[in-house]
Amino acid sequence: MIKINMEIKIKHFFILCILFLTIACAHVISKEYAATAVKDIPFQQLIMNTDAYLNELFIFGGIIAETKITGTGTEIEVVQTPLDRLGNIIDRDISGGRFIITTTKYLDPLIYRNGRDVTVAGILTGSQKRLLGKNEYVYPFFDAKELYLWKEEQYYRYPYVYPYWHGPFYYPFMYYEPFRHRPYMYP
Numbered sequence: 001m002i003k004i005n006m007e008i009k010i011k012h013f014f015i016l017c018i019l020f021l022t023i024a025c026a027h028v029i030s031k032e033y034a035a036t037a038v039k040d041i042p043f044q045q046l047i048m049n050t051d052a053y054l055n056e057l058f059i060f061g062g063i064i065a066e067t068k069i070t071g072t073g074t075e076i077e078v079v080q081t082p083l084d085r086l087g088n089i090i091d092r093d094i095s096g097g098r099f100i101i102t103t104t105k106y107l108d109p110l111i112y113r114n115g116r117d118v119t120v121a122g123i124l125t126g127s128q129k130r131l132l133g134k135n136e137y138v139y140p141f142f143d144a145k146e147l148y149l150w151k152e153e154q155y156y157r158y159p160y161v162y163p164y165w166h167g168p169f170y171y172p173f174m175y176y177e178p179f180r181h182r183p184y185m186y187p
Contacts (some may be wrong), residue, residue, distance in 0.1 A: 017056065021026050027085075027086050032146060033146055034087075036082055039059075043060060043096035043097060046124070050138075053124050054126065057123050058121070058146070059087065061080070061118060061119045062116070063079045063081060063115060063118075064076055064077070064114055065078060065098065065169070067107065067113065072104060073106065076107070077094050077139070077187060078098065080097055087119045099139060099142060101142050102142070103143070103144040107147075112149065121145050122143055122145055123145060125141045
């Protein structure tokens with residue numbers, strides 16, 4: 001009897017482990033959009049020939065450059081960055097260009113502000129020339145079907161940066177300020 005209960009508990013444990021692993025490895029965009037999206041076209045090729053890919057669903061991500069409220073909804077200008085297979089941004093320093101996300105929803109520019117990471121599943125609706133600085137730039141426009149705004153990363157300063165905290169009498173010539181997180185040197 002005890003042996004049977006133990007076998008059932010072990011089976012349940014393994015089922016829970018597999019369930020948690022599959023949930024942790026899910027794409028940030030829903031399955032239906034992730035399955036039907038065009039994946040084999042690089043972003044730079046899309047910019048050069050947007051008319052060939054009109055009304056196709058794409059998944060792109062990047063860094064928000066600007067959010068504008070319009071009469072019909074919201075426009076978000078995004079600096080494109082490469083994504084991994086789950087929709088996470090791989091490298092913020094690489095970009096193929098910029099694109100604009102349009103939606104009929106009101107998205108608050110304070111939340112969808114400059115510098116936030118976003119992943120979007122959207123249908124390519126066309127392109128438009130606009131000024132980027134002093135130059136004309138061709139922006140592809142995507143009608144957002146699903147939008148995922150990434151949480152902002154928290155950066156911690158002292159004492160979390162260093163593996164050891166030195167205490168109030170750390171060498172040389174240091175004193176302890178009780179309202180600070182680390183000792184400071186005399187000038």
